[in-house]
Amino acid sequence: MIRLNLQKENTICQIVELEGSNKFISKITAMGLTNGTMIEVVQNDKKSPVLLFARDTMIAVSKEEAKKIIVKEVL
Amino acid sequence: MESVAVVGPVKIGLAGQPNTGKSTLFNRLTGARQHVGNWPGKTVEQKSGIFHFNHKKYSLVDLPGTYSLTANSAEELIARDFIISDKVDMIITMVDTSQLERSMYLLSEMVGMNVPVIAVLNMIDIAKEQGKLINIEKLQEKLGIPIVPMVAAKGEGVENLLGKIKTIEENQKILHTDVLFKIYEDVFKEELNDLIKILPDEGIGNCSSNWISARLLENDRQIVEIVKENVTKEQWEVIHHIIKRNIDGPLKAANCRYAWIESVLDGVLTKKEGYALKRIGFDKLSTHRIFGKPIAILMMLAGFIASMAIAMPFMIGIGSILPLICLNLRNILLNKTGSYWIASLVTEAVIPSVSMALLMGIFIAGVVFVFGFMEDIGYMARVAYVFDATMSKIGLHGKSIMPFVTSFGCNMAGITGSRVIDSWKQRLLTITTSMVVPCASMWGVIGLVGSLFFGVNAIWVIVALLICSIFHVIFTSWIFRTKFIKEEEGTGLIMELPPYHKPNWKGIFLHVWSKMKDVMKKAFVVIVGVSVTIWALSYTSDGNIENSPIYAIGKTVEPVAALLGLDWRLFIALIVSIMSKEGALGVLSMLFGVGTGISSFSGIMISGAVEFDQSALSTVMLESISKASALAFMFAYYFNIPCMAAIVSVNAETHSLKWTIKIVSYYMVSALFIGGIVYRIGTIIF
Numbered sequence: 216m217i218r219l220n221l222q223k224e225n226t227i228c229q230i231v232e233l234e235g236s237n238k239f240i241s242k243i244t245a246m247g248l249t250n251g252t253m254i255e256v257v258q259n260d261k262k263s264p265v266l267l268f269a270r271d272t273m274i275a276v277s278k279e280e281a282k283k284i285i286v287k288e289v290l
Numbered sequence: 291m292e293s294v295a296v297v298g299p300v301k302i303g304l305a306g307q308p309n310t311g312k313s314t315l316f317n318r319l320t321g322a323r324q325h326v327g328n329w330p331g332k333t334v335e336q337k338s339g340i341f342h343f344n345h346k347k348y349s350l351v352d353l354p355g356t357y358s359l360t361a362n363s364a365e366e367l368i369a370r371d372f373i374i375s376d377k378v379d380m381i382i383t384m385v386d387t388s389q390l391e392r393s394m395y396l397l398s399e400m401v402g403m404n405v406p407v408i409a410v411l412n413m414i415d416i417a418k419e420q421g422k423l424i425n426i427e428k429l430q431e432k433l434g435i436p437i438v439p440m441v442a443a444k445g446e447g448v449e450n451l452l453g454k455i456k457t458i459e460e461n462q463k464i465l466h467t468d469v470l471f472k473i474y475e476d477v478f479k480e481e482l483n484d485l486i487k488i489l490p491d492e493g494i495g496n497c498s499s500n501w502i503s504a505r506l507l508e509n510d511r512q513i514v515e516i517v518k519e520n521v522t523k524e525q526w527e528v529i530h531h532i533i534k535r536n537i538d539g540p541l542k543a544a545n546c547r548y549a550w551i552e553s554v555l556d557g558v559l560t561k562k563e564g565y566a567l568k569r570i571g572f573d574k575l576s577t578h579r580i581f582g583k584p585i586a587i588l589m590m591l592a593g594f595i596a597s598m599a600i601a602m603p604f605m606i607g608i609g610s611i612l613p614l615i616c617l618n619l620r621n622i623l624l625n626k627t628g629s630y631w632i633a634s635l636v637t638e639a640v641i642p643s644v645s646m647a648l649l650m651g652i653f654i655a656g657v658v659f660v661f662g663f664m665e666d667i668g669y670m671a672r673v674a675y676v677f678d679a680t681m682s683k684i685g686l687h688g689k690s691i692m693p694f695v696t697s698f699g700c701n702m703a704g705i706t707g708s709r710v711i712d713s714w715k716q717r718l719l720t721i722t723t724s725m726v727v728p729c730a731s732m733w734g735v736i737g738l739v740g741s742l743f744f745g746v747n748a749i750w751v752i753v754a755l756l757i758c759s760i761f762h763v764i765f766t767s768w769i770f771r772t773k774f775i776k777e778e779e780g781t782g783l784i785m786e787l788p789p790y791h792k793p794n795w796k797g798i799f800l801h802v803w804s805k806m807k808d809v810m811k812k813a814f815v816v817i818v819g820v821s822v823t824i825w826a827l828s829y830t831s832d833g834n835i836e837n838s839p840i841y842a843i844g845k846t847v848e849p850v851a852a853l854l855g856l857d858w859r860l861f862i863a864l865i866v867s868i869m870s871k872e873g874a875l876g877v878l879s880m881l882f883g884v885g886t887g888i889s890s891f892s893g894i895m896i897s898g899a900v901e902f903d904q905s906a907l908s909t910v911m912l913e914s915i916s917k918a919s920a921l922a923f924m925f926a927y928y929f930n931i932p933c934m935a936a937i938v939s940v941n942a943e944t945h946s947l948k949w950t951i952k953i954v955s956y957y958m959v960s961a962l963f964i965g966g967i968v969y970r971i972g973t974i975i976f
Contacts (some may be wrong), residue, residue: 237509237540238362239781244544245358246784248679252548257569260579262679262784270392271420273789277682277782290308 217288219267220281223260228286235283245275248284299340299347300459303372306384307396308712309788310670311412314442316352317797326804328945331366334714335945343452351353351378355712360540361512362458364714370512373405374496380406380458382451387417387439390559391551397433398547399471402501404493406462407435408454410447414439421562427557430847434466443794454921470550472501477542478507481532488525489517497814504546506532508539570790576669577787582676589669590695592662594703608645616641630831639825639892643818648724650702650817650935651810654684654942657703658805661692662798665710668788678783685767687711688783690720697727701810701932706805715775721943722770722953725932726762728755731872735923738875742908743920751921758867758964762929766956774952805942813938820934824866825892828880835880836860840866840891854962854968855922857915864926866891870933875907882910918972926965931957 216231229230231253233240248254256268256290257273264275302396306312316324320339337352349645354365355371369766373381385398386393389413400407411417411424430437436454440447458761487504489700493499494516505513506529515534518526575581616861623633664670674688681688689711697704704724711717728736736755827840835841844851851861851925859881869892877891884906911920929936931954941950 225515228298233541236781240540240544241360241362241508242781244541244548244782245360245395246786247389247395249544249548250541258577263577263579263582264675264678266577266675266787272392273785273787275671275678275785275787277678277784279782281783 216270216285218282219256219265219276219284219286220259220278222256222259222265222288223284224256226256226288227290228256228288229253231287232285233283234285235280239283240281243276243280243284247272247285248274253260253289299349300455301377301379302348302350302455302643303353303378304350304371304380304384305353305369305381305396305400306355306410307357307386307393309786310355310384310386310393311440311442312352312355312384314794314797315382315410315412315448316350317438317800317861318442318445318448320350322803324799324800324804326808326945327430332364332368332714332948333718333944333949334364334368336749343454348455354501356396357393360508361510366711367512373400374403376496378405380408380455380462382408382410382455384410384412386421387411387414387422390417390422390424391548391555392741394551394554395547397465398470401465401550402467402498402504404464404496404498406458407465408438408451408458409433409435410438410440410442410451412440412442412820415441415444423560423816425558425560429554432469432554432558435463443792455825461525467498467500469553470546473546473553474500474504474543476532477546478504478536481507481536484532485529486743488521494520502648503609504543507534507536508543509536534622573672573790576672577675582672586676586691587671587695589664589673590692593664593692594657594696594699597653597656597660597703598699600659601653603644604652608649612642631829634829634890635825638796638890639821640818643821643892644814646821646935647810647817649815650813651806653700654702654706654809654939655802657696657706658709659798659802661707663793665773666798668790670710671785674783674785675787682782684723684764686720686723687713687716690716690724693720693724694727697724697729698729700729701725701729701936702939705936705943706809708943717950718775718944719767719770721940722956723763723767725936725953725957726759726766726817726929728759728928729871729932731870732928735867735870736928738904739911739920739924743915743917755925758925758929762960762964786884792931809849809938809942812942813935816938816941817934820869821892824869825890826974828866828891830890835883854926854966855919856926856965860915860919861925864923864930864965865950868931868934868937869926871927872928878911879907882907882914884910916972917976918969921972922965922969925968926961928961929957929964930961 222228230248230250233243233250252269254267254269256265257268264277265281267274267276304312304316316337316339319341324337324339326335326337328334334354339348340347340349351372353369354368356363356369359366359796372378381400383397385397397409417424424720426437428440428606436458438447438451438454440451482503485506486499489502490497491501494502502513502517506517517529521529565974576585619641620633621638624630645940670692674694677691680689681690688709692710693704693707696707699722704727704766705721708717708720708724735750740751744751827843828838830837840862844862847861848858851858856864859878863877863881864873866877880891884903937950937954941947944950
């Protein structure tokens, strides 16, 4: 298990846990990311937000917010 | 529920997540019969319109595009309040079929609200291309509401929707609740049931007690307040206890809603296996680690040039005929009325300002067109992505880079361009801070005054100005964020990058048209008003400024201006230059008695028709102004509110007089303050 900000690009992961304030949880879940959601990490450059693809949607999540998403690699 | 009252138009709210094609449908239905303003008491923009079907009138309100209906942002609260209010007869919810699961989330939040709903499955064509097949009949049966498949961009499905609206008027349908409520119960267990028992059986307003209970368990602060008002003190204590005991409410509730979506789509949606994300080459480039930023800057500059190019023919046209018209009219008026002041008023204030307002409208139309296009095709989200890390350092959204870059050309473009930002707080913050950026037209004055007083060292003054600008932006962003706009502890970037798609020309042009009308209307009032006022204050029949009211004002405020290191003439030039930055030189020449050919400041400002001898101006200014004073003037001029056209743009974007006044006062006061400090420093240096 790893925090999303550290996850390598071009991998497929599953969300295990979401941490953070109610506001963060509301926002991230409304974008389609919740427990068990499968995500494809499309791009994860050092200084840019993480680009991921989940539920047919491409989403950018800043590194700070990505820290609160814990994933496990499945592929 | 009772059937819809026949008095007045049927009121429909249009809800949907961003990028679901909500505006496209809104434009299709209402055409040009739209009204843009703000939600009552809010700075969030409201679009409403009317349409007719079967000789009946319908009013349509475009709700803010939000991903959910929590109490976490002004936009979400507005959308939710509207849906549960008595002001609405039915809701149309847009769903993006190509992202069906995620896009149905908003619909899942409406389960348990006693409002008739029609769901529109937009972009059904793209879903088909992705290999998704939807059994509409079955979905309709499972949800209990009418479903309309649609391709809004092509107008497919709109007729069907109108038919469904008619049906629902006669036979109101609300979303089936049993499946979701069962899931809630399984997850929240007795806590949910205990809450339901305490709450009134019929719910509160348009919300069922089940819906309210789930919201309470999510600790939704607005619902908590509403419930508190509707129950007894003893009941509230029990409720409060349950809410406090419950943890992870928002996450559990979201999981419930996605579980509901899955269960609804089970047997309804069939997907072709192996569908994966496809990224076009440009998308990779536009989000590239190295190339992303330069590409974005180039696009911004190209965009600015393109907007200028749209306005240029009009500028050249009006610019070349205006002096001729004014000259001829002046002669006619002088001959007919024999009154010098009427001729001056008409040709130096009214006509030039009317044409200025006209040009402003055209320029804004260009800006809205070009940047509206970039937003519409989905590019702006990429810009936000590449600039997020940079801009978030000063509390701004990644998209605010665009207003900042274009402001170097013209602040009006920056202010108008801020509309690509979705949240009104972020938009207001960007409007405010982007006004620090110096526009192209002030460099002439800065360069001239700078080199006159400081020779080659003027370059250091300019460096100092630019460095101060950076601190100014940081400070302004901070003070507005924490003191005025009061942005609550927000979250970092979490943003959808919508797929690139073809521009919706009709939508863009409707938008351009409505913005241009709005700006021109406001510009006529403000620009003509200010011009005529300045004209009245500065008009003299003999060209001697000492005979004008503005001289008297200048002399009166001189002691105050002196505190700030400004000679009264510099002070007046500073104030009057709000009409237009480049006109400051002409005003200075009049004030220092070396300008001829015109009898009022407004004439100089908007037609630039003053003739003056630059070396004479230099000599007088050098004789009567100290270096410290000149430096103070340059700083105050540079940091002052850009110009009256920018003020009009602020008002047109915020739709708020209160915010316009706040922002304008902030810049005027802070410019004088900075000027004062620079003067003190100057007196030590020189």
